[in-house]
Amino acid sequence: MSDTQAHSVAYVRDTMLPQQPAPAGQSGAVQWLRENLFSGWLNTLLTLLGVALIYTLVMHFLPWFLHGVWDANSIKECRTIITDRYGEGATGACWAVIRERWHQFIFGFYPPELYWRPILTFLLLFVAVGPLLFTWVPRVLAWFTPVYPFLAVWLLWGGSGWTPLMIFAGFVLGAAILLVLSPRLGSIMAFSIGAFVAILYFLFVVGPLIDGLQAILPWGLESVDSAKFGGFLLAITLGVGGIMMSLPLGIVLALGRQSDMPLVKGFSVVFIEFIRGVPLITLLFVASLLLNYFLPPGTNFDIILRVMILVTFFAAAYIAEVIRGGLAALPRGQYEAADALGLDYWKAQRLIILPQALKISIPGIVSTFIGMFKDTTLVVFVGLFDPLKGIPDFIRADFNWKGIYWEPFIFVGAIFFILNFAMSRYSMSLERRLQRDNH
Amino acid sequence: MTSAPDAPEQGFRLSQLIYDTRYRSLTIQAIVFILVMGGAAWLVDNVIQNLNDLGKDFNFSFLGQRAGYDIGNAIIPYNNDMSHGRALLVGLINTLWVSFLGCVAATIIGIFVGVLRLSKNWLVARLMTVYVEVFRNIPVLLWILVAIALLTDVAPSPNAYKVNQQTGEAQASMLLDSVAFTNRYTAIPSVHFDRSLGSLDTALAPISLNFLALVIVLIASIWVNKRMLTHAAKVQESTGVRPTMWWKSALVLIAPVVILAIALGINPEEPQIKGFNFTGGTNVSNSFVALWLGLSLYTAAFIAEIVRAGILAISKGQTEAAFALGLRANRTMSLVILPQALRVIIPPLISQYLNLTKNSSLAIAVGYLELRGTLGGITLNQTGRELEAITLMMLIYLAISLSISGVMNVYNNRVKLKER
Numbered sequence: 001m002s003d004t005q006a007h008s009v010a011y012v013r014d015t016m017l018p019q020q021p022a023p024a025g026q027s028g029a030v031q032w033l034r035e036n037l038f039s040g041w042l043n044t045l046l047t048l049l050g051v052a053l054i055y056t057l058v059m060h061f062l063p064w065f066l067h068g069v070w071d072a073n074s075i076k077e078c079r080t081i082i083t084d085r086y087g088e089g090a091t092g093a094c095w096a097v098i099r100e101r102w103h104q105f106i107f108g109f110y111p112p113e114l115y116w117r118p119i120l121t122f123l124l125l126f127v128a129v130g131p132l133l134f135t136w137v138p139r140v141l142a143w144f145t146p147v148y149p150f151l152a153v154w155l156l157w158g159g160s161g162w163t164p165l166m167i168f169a170g171f172v173l174g175a176a177i178l179l180v181l182s183p184r185l186g187s188i189m190a191f192s193i194g195a196f197v198a199i200l201y202f203l204f205v206v207g208p209l210i211d212g213l214q215a216i217l218p219w220g221l222e223s224v225d226s227a228k229f230g231g232f233l234l235a236i237t238l239g240v241g242g243i244m245m246s247l248p249l250g251i252v253l254a255l256g257r258q259s260d261m262p263l264v265k266g267f268s269v270v271f272i273e274f275i276r277g278v279p280l281i282t283l284l285f286v287a288s289l290l291l292n293y294f295l296p297p298g299t300n301f302d303i304i305l306r307v308m309i310l311v312t313f314f315a316a317a318y319i320a321e322v323i324r325g326g327l328a329a330l331p332r333g334q335y336e337a338a339d340a341l342g343l344d345y346w347k348a349q350r351l352i353i354l355p356q357a358l359k360i361s362i363p364g365i366v367s368t369f370i371g372m373f374k375d376t377t378l379v380v381f382v383g384l385f386d387p388l389k390g391i392p393d394f395i396r397a398d399f400n401w402k403g404i405y406w407e408p409f410i411f412v413g414a415i416f417f418i419l420n421f422a423m424s425r426y427s428m429s430l431e432r433r434l435q436r437d438n439h
Numbered sequence: 440m441t442s443a444p445d446a447p448e449q450g451f452r453l454s455q456l457i458y459d460t461r462y463r464s465l466t467i468q469a470i471v472f473i474l475v476m477g478g479a480a481w482l483v484d485n486v487i488q489n490l491n492d493l494g495k496d497f498n499f500s501f502l503g504q505r506a507g508y509d510i511g512n513a514i515i516p517y518n519n520d521m522s523h524g525r526a527l528l529v530g531l532i533n534t535l536w537v538s539f540l541g542c543v544a545a546t547i548i549g550i551f552v553g554v555l556r557l558s559k560n561w562l563v564a565r566l567m568t569v570y571v572e573v574f575r576n577i578p579v580l581l582w583i584l585v586a587i588a589l590l591t592d593v594a595p596s597p598n599a600y601k602v603n604q605q606t607g608e609a610q611a612s613m614l615l616d617s618v619a620f621t622n623r624y625t626a627i628p629s630v631h632f633d634r635s636l637g638s639l640d641t642a643l644a645p646i647s648l649n650f651l652a653l654v655i656v657l658i659a660s661i662w663v664n665k666r667m668l669t670h671a672a673k674v675q676e677s678t679g680v681r682p683t684m685w686w687k688s689a690l691v692l693i694a695p696v697v698i699l700a701i702a703l704g705i706n707p708e709e710p711q712i713k714g715f716n717f718t719g720g721t722n723v724s725n726s727f728v729a730l731w732l733g734l735s736l737y738t739a740a741f742i743a744e745i746v747r748a749g750i751l752a753i754s755k756g757q758t759e760a761a762f763a764l765g766l767r768a769n770r771t772m773s774l775v776i777l778p779q780a781l782r783v784i785i786p787p788l789i790s791q792y793l794n795l796t797k798n799s800s801l802a803i804a805v806g807y808l809e810l811r812g813t814l815g816g817i818t819l820n821q822t823g824r825e826l827e828a829i830t831l832m833m834l835i836y837l838a839i840s841l842s843i844s845g846v847m848n849v850y851n852n853r854v855k856l857k858e859r
Contacts, residue, residue, distance in 0.1 A: 036561035043560045050562040188457060263468040267475055277840035278833045279797035281811065286833075289825040293489045294482045374578040381803055388580055389804065405588045413577045420576035 067092025070099050074400035097404050098411050101395050105412060108230015108385050114158075114222065118233050121155045124148060125240065133362075133426070146171075149244060156229075156237065158221035162213040166206050174198030187346050226304040230385030232415065238304070239373040242311040243319075247365075249312065250319030251358075255349065257320065258327055268320070275317035280375050283310045288382035307379055315372050322364035326357035359434060366427035370420045387412045486826070499831070501822040502527065508817050510808045512724050515644035523818045528643075530813030531835060537731055537809060538796040544735035545795060546788070549742025556747055567743070574740035579798055583733030587805045590725040594620040600712045617709050619717060625728045626710035626717035633704025649703050656695050664691045726807035730799065738795045742788060749784035750776075782854045789847040793840055800836075810835060 024030060037047045067086055072078045078094035086092065098105070107115060128148035130137035150164035174194040181190035214220075229237065256268030275283070287310040288303065330353060338348035380390040392408040395401050456466045490497060502524035509519050513529045514536060556567040574582065599610040600619055613619040619626040636648035667687060675681040710720030753776055761771040800811040808816070810832060819828040 036559065039559060043558075046555075046558070046560050046563045050560075050566050053566070186458065261464045261468050261471075264471055267471065273841070274837060277837040279800040279811075279836060281800045281803065282815065282829060282833050282836060285815065285825075285829055290829055293486050293826055296485055297489055297492055370576070374576075377578045377580045378801070380580075388578060389584065405592060409581060409585055409588070413581050416578060416581070417573065417576045421572060424576065 064091050064093055068095045069093070070095045072096040073100070075402065075404050076400075093407055093410075094404060095407060097395065097401050097407050101391075101401075102411075104391050104395065105231045105387050105408070105415075107233045108391065109228040110224060110230075110233060111222075111228070114224065117155045117158070117221070117224075121152045122236070124151065124155075133430075149241075154221065156224070157226070158223035160210060160214045160218070160220040162210045162220070166210050166213070167202075170198050170201045170206060173201060187344070226302045229304060231387045231391050234304075234379070234384060235373065235376040235387055238308060238311055238376040238379065239369065241308050242315045242372055242376075243365075243369050245308070245312040246315035246319050249316035250323055251354070253316060253320035254323035254327060257324055272317045272320050275313055276321070280311075280314055281378055281381060283314055284378060284382045286310060303382070303384065307382065307384065311372070311376070314375075315368060318368045318371070319365060322368055323357060323361050325364060326359075326361035327353065329360050330356055363427040363431045363434075366423055366430070370423050373420065373423075374416065387415075490826070495824075495826075497826060499827055501818070501824055501827070504822070506818065507821070510813065512727055512808060523814075523822065526818060527810070527814045527831075530808060530810040533807070533813075534796070534799055534809040534811075535839075537727065537734070537802070537807070538792075538799050541731055541734040541738065541795050541799065542792045544731070545738035545742055545791070548735060548739035550746050552739060552743035553746030553750070556743060557750060571740045571743050574737050575744070579733060579737040580801055580804060582737050583730055583801055583804050586732040587725065587729035590620060590625070590729055591622050594622045594725075597621040597623060597626075597712065597716055600717075602712075613710075617707075617720075619710060619712075620728075621717075622725070624717075624722040624724050626720050626722050628707045628709045629719075629721040631706055631708040633706065634702075636703070652703075653696060653699060656699050660692050660695050664688050667691065724807070726802070726805040729805050730802050730807050734795050734798055734801075737798075738791055741791050741794075745784055745787045745791065749780040752783045753779050778854075785850060785854075786847060789843060789850075793843050796839060796843070797836065 021027065022031075038044045067082050067090055069078045069081050069092060072081060072094065073096070075094055075097070078092070078096055082090055082092040103112065103115075107118060110118060124144075125148070127141060128145045131139055131142040131145060147168070150168045154161065154164040174197060177194035177197055178187075178190050181193060184190075185193070253268050253272055256264045257272065259265050259268070284307060287306040291306050291309075292300065334352055334356065335348070338352040341348075343351065377386045377388040380386040380388070380393075385391050385394060392405075392412070395408065396404060456462050486497075503522050505519075506521055506523045506526040507519050508526070510517055510526065510529050510533075512533055514532050515529060517525060517529045552567045552570060555563050556571065558564050558567075595611040597619070600613065600621070602609045611619075613626075617628045632647075632649045636652060638645040638647050639651065668684065671682050671684050708719050710717040710722070713719075716722075757775055757779065758771060761775040766774065799809060800815075802809045802812055803816065806812070814828055814835075815832045819825055822828070
């Protein structure tokens, strides 16, 4: 066919023409502008409005930022320097307050010579959660994860080195009993006996044991009072501690809510809905005002611990709902397959259901954590020094820094933004990764 | 024919309680029940003992006592001679009011931002992304504090709005000539009726009959409109032709209310500076404005994401299918896209409303007296009844939350996909 064609036409081109660049209006920056900014009258209008908005904001705030003063000892000095440099009526940021007080924003009133302890705790946090969050971290590090909470508490609050060791020993004792007895007695009996022995140990043995060991071989770190905690140290301690403690409780509550047993389900639902139905602030008031009513007379313990307990309850209720979503998202076949293999309830949960459900829930857990971390600022209302209001109010109480509002807001807001933004990006990347896994 | 051998007859053994799945759940439930009840009993016992030690009792009679403090933002009539119970009620209404206005504003801003974030306009989409990320990742407390600092520190005093006699101009000018932000309050226009029908005195608050009449007329118009639409649907079913309804609907919905409002002599009253203060309009306290702004802007960022996700969740095939069926663009939107998108949007939206309502307790940061400020704040401090006040406050918040989620459940069941 092509033969006849070739004979009937006088000239057939047998080489390709070199490619031509697209017309000027159809390529490059011009085309991009036309498509993305000026594709219609509405878009053009929106673009112009956007440009106007950015222009106003920049014109308003840029001079203030540029006139910033880092080297001053009071807000008055700042203002004099700005007036001297930029003339009467000029405004500028007084970053000097950040330079002078940054340690209070970060560490609160923690003794400066001991700053290495919170810093070390913070760095070790990444070693502890690394194996859980990133696949490229060596799995060997996972043994460190269960040790970390005890180590962190000891590093932050100090005190006798025997305390965390012996408390950890109690958990090891319970776990050992569970492991030894479970082949002979079955997991339920073994768990009950292990838990019982561990509780007895905590109630009656651990206190005298620590005192005795401390008397024989004293070692430890200088102890730091809870009242010295503040700023981001407090926020991160409460946030991380709350999430860590609330994870097990949240898993139990989620399983309870999915349970076939009406009583267990009922209690779980009541707990979850009650906690989720009230503002965190009321729970914090419970921690600061009411907890003393609910405990035996004469009990009085640390405000941070009290707040942490209530924050844990609060986070647990939310995490339970996140994990319940994960459990519900698992195909029914997974449960049936576990049953078909003859696994009992706990084995099925541990080996088949929870690993998958938790994996699906990690993004939700991360966003719960972001929410919790933001909510830790509310502890200012029970008298703790959070970085957002507690510390700035304290700094403003100093006559030198009276009336300084925007610089602390910007500094603290920026740190919150960076931390939370990083976490939310992580959770999004995780979501994408998990999505690929499932398909 | 074979028959299965009977299971060996055995008496009930105690170990069956643990090892037999028929009884195990009963055992576990019994143990859980005993543990929970034991724990509760322990707590209650501690409370009784602690109350005894302190010489206190547990009763709510303090709600009947004289409150003795003023509430600057009371919506229903209140003075400091009234009871703590009345103060509680004022606080509760303030909570609901700021939450309601916050939800409305957050929804409007959120829808705008969510839709604009999907816009093809690069600049606008980026700007909206920045807005969402900045507001979502910073605690709401900061936004409330920023708002109050803006209002008290940066806004001019009411005096600045006064026209200077010599120069003939004022230092500050009002927004759209009707809203003035000052460092003490925000002056906004109010609605005024020339002819009043009087007011109805109820135990809660006097209700303006003008307002009541407008509401009744509006409800009646909506009902009539609904009847007309049902009728139109009937006509369409029997004849195949739908009568033109839009102008009739508009007439029925708008005309009666407008006519009544004009008959009552409605006119906006704009705030005027007189002496050192604004009179005429309504002066809204800055604490309220700051709380409302902070909550709305923060929640709007979350709502924007929900709206965006809802729109993205509807596949393009739905639009194409609707076009293939010959539906016009607006009908595609109202009949195909929106009903499906709303099913995705509404549940998380309502849970954001819930969050906003709970976050309104942050009023403590700006000193706006809502439920936490009255019952959980001044009343608690004056009467020293922490246990009663906090319990009652939690129960009220719980009741609000549960009723909102109840509404959500009803909605979810109504729009649930009907599957096999």
